[in-house]
Amino acid sequence: MATIGHFIGGKAVGTSAVNTDGRTAPVFDPSTGAQSGEVLLASTGTVGEAVASAKAALPAWSETPTLTRARIMFRYKDLLERNIDALATAITKEHGKTFEDAKGEVTRGIEVVEFACGIPHLLRGDFTDQVARGVDVFSARHPVGVCAGITPFNFPAMVPMWMFPVAIACGNTFVLKPSEKDPSASLIMAELLTEAGLPAGVFNVVQGDKEAVDALLTHPDVAAVSFVGSTAIGEYVYKTACAHGKRAQALCGAKNHLVVMPDADLDKTVDALMGAGYGSAGERCMAVSVAVAVGGIGDALIDRLAPKVRSLKVGPGLDPDSEMGPLVTREHLAKVSRYIDEGVAAGAEVVVDGRGLRLQGYENGYFLGGTLFDRVSPDMSIYKDEIFGPVLSVVRVDRYDEALRLVNDHEYGNGAAIFTRDGDAARAFDRDAKAGMIGINVPIPVPVAFHSFGGWKRSIFGDRNVYGMEGVGFYTKLKTTTARWPTGIREGAQFVMPTTG
Numbered sequence: 001m002a003t004i005g006h007f008i009g010g011k012a013v014g015t016s017a018v019n020t021d022g023r024t025a026p027v028f029d030p031s032t033g034a035q036s037g038e039v040l041l042a043s044t045g046t047v048g049e050a051v052a053s054a055k056a057a058l059p060a061w062s063e064t065p066t067l068t069r070a071r072i073m074f075r076y077k078d079l080l081e082r083n084i085d086a087l088a089t090a091i092t093k094e095h096g097k098t099f100e101d102a103k104g105e106v107t108r109g110i111e112v113v114e115f116a117c118g119i120p121h122l123l124r125g126d127f128t129d130q131v132a133r134g135v136d137v138f139s140a141r142h143p144v145g146v147c148a149g150i151t152p153f154n155f156p157a158m159v160p161m162w163m164f165p166v167a168i169a170c171g172n173t174f175v176l177k178p179s180e181k182d183p184s185a186s187l188i189m190a191e192l193l194t195e196a197g198l199p200a201g202v203f204n205v206v207q208g209d210k211e212a213v214d215a216l217l218t219h220p221d222v223a224a225v226s227f228v229g230s231t232a233i234g235e236y237v238y239k240t241a242c243a244h245g246k247r248a249q250a251l252c253g254a255k256n257h258l259v260v261m262p263d264a265d266l267d268k269t270v271d272a273l274m275g276a277g278y279g280s281a282g283e284r285c286m287a288v289s290v291a292v293a294v295g296g297i298g299d300a301l302i303d304r305l306a307p308k309v310r311s312l313k314v315g316p317g318l319d320p321d322s323e324m325g326p327l328v329t330r331e332h333l334a335k336v337s338r339y340i341d342e343g344v345a346a347g348a349e350v351v352v353d354g355r356g357l358r359l360q361g362y363e364n365g366y367f368l369g370g371t372l373f374d375r376v377s378p379d380m381s382i383y384k385d386e387i388f389g390p391v392l393s394v395v396r397v398d399r400y401d402e403a404l405r406l407v408n409d410h411e412y413g414n415g416a417a418i419f420t421r422d423g424d425a426a427r428a429f430d431r432d433a434k435a436g437m438i439g440i441n442v443p444i445p446v447p448v449a450f451h452s453f454g455g456w457k458r459s460i461f462g463d464r465n466v467y468g469m470e471g472v473g474f475y476t477k478l479k480t481t482t483a484r485w486p487t488g489i490r491e492g493a494q495f496v497m498p499t500t501g
């Protein structure tokens with residue numbers, strides 16, 4: 001059985017039979033339920049070694065010209081493309097999502113690397129000539145130092161790549177703490193960075209759980225923390241990191257609504273809901289888990305959705321015929337099933353019930369069929385909570401303003417979408433919906449790498465989104481210099497606040 005270890009100072013650490021940290025966690029193949037490996041759980045001491053390695057690499061790396069850093073990113077992009085199948089296979093085996101979907105997540109990660117290839121341009125500063133006589137002002141962005149990334153199970157390649165390509169290209173060094181549920185992709189990404197020419201210590205990986213996270217949050221040499229995961233943990237991570245004087249951002253949970261207007265193209269809307277509701281078994285922070293049917297379109301929507309949900313091809317992620325794989329763990333399967341029980345008990349109409357699905361040959365896999373609820377109301381737990389499974393709730397309302405109120409009153413505000421042919425309604429929704437990412441006839445509006453990703457309300461803590469120019473801002477400190485060179489003007493000492501002129 002594979003032992004999955006750390007990556008510190010440019011090499012794999014602790015992958016031999018000897019586990020120096022003592023604690024481990026099992027890693028499973030969700031499609032069979034069989035244990036496939038064992039991941040080391042870093043002690044505070046191991047995290048200290050990784051931070052020390054990143055700190056030691058910082059002076060030389062931050063002084064490395066931006067063009068040299070960019071060229072490493074170019075080579076890294078090429079290596080990721082050439083190794084996309086290996087990365088996607090590792091993801092599918094530990095996460096469960098389909099192989100094509102895993103390739104999709106790697107591709108979205110590569111797009112951030114492409115963005116980071118432009119770092120010489122992105123770090124160009126500002127210069128203002130002659131702000132006062134003989135005085136110029138210029139601003140430059142400097143690296144913040146050792147950065148840490150703490151990432152969730154649902155995108156083991158893409159979410160780390162939202163962070164480290166930008167952080168590293170900006171001249172920082174990095175310690176990644178991936179999810180212990182699907183840790184292997186992190187090591188492939190680390191090896192490829194080394195192959196691309198990244199100096200040892202610039203990128204490190206510590207596998208682990210709360211102990212490793214706490215060690216990073218409290219370590220005096222960690223300057224910035226990026227977190228992506230659930231709201232409860234994200235709030236804790238943000239507060240703890242801030243209390244220890246670090247720059248912090250935490251992107252968290254979601255309950256994304258898709259508003260279906262009476263004039264929407266129903267075929268396209270239903271296709272969009274199928275992909276956004278059931279793709280990756282609903283384990284996406286941008287999954288649509290609530291469809292709001294406006295003004296009597298509910299019956300037609302349910303009539304078209306139900307047969308498609310019933311005929312979803314659920315199977316192992318490596319089977320090319322599968323449209324939806326298993327859930328990530330047995331515990332998560334039990335949790336999602338419990339939510340379905342609660343929905344039924346609360347009086348929602350279960351149109352398609354995915355509970356109890358058993359696949360021949362995969363009887364111990366963590367499979368759940370697609371589930372569709374109708375006539376869900378806002379007081380039900382299936383509406384209020386992030387289920388993170390293949391469960392779509394339809395809520396019926398009479399008018400657009402009721403749909404908007406649902407979106408805006410929910411505690412989460414990651415993404416929200418509207419499907420309509422009415423430009424006026426779409427524009428109003430875009431302006432008025434309290435969410436960070438809006439889709440207009442687009443169900444999963446994950447911004448491209450040269451924009452930025454982030455929600456509103458309790459879907460984020462901190463004031464910076466990830467990647468794009470927001471990422472550059474998060475991973476750099478601004479320095480602004482006011483300069484005067486001897487010009488022959490001799491004014492003597494001045495004791496009043498300098499003004500222009």
Ligand code: NAD
Pocket residue numbers: 150151152153154155159177178179180208209210213214228229230231233234251252253254284285386388414455459
């Ligand atoms: P999680 O919060 O359980 O774990 C995230 C990270 O925190 C992992 O690395 C984990 O090891 C660590 N962690 C877990 N418990 C901890 C504790 N008690 N103390 C310190 N660290 C701890 O999240 P998950 O289940 O891996 O991922 C699913 C969640 O992530 C969902 O809520 C989803 O919406 C969210 N997510 C959000 C975004 C976004 O951009 N907003 C993107 C992807 C996933």
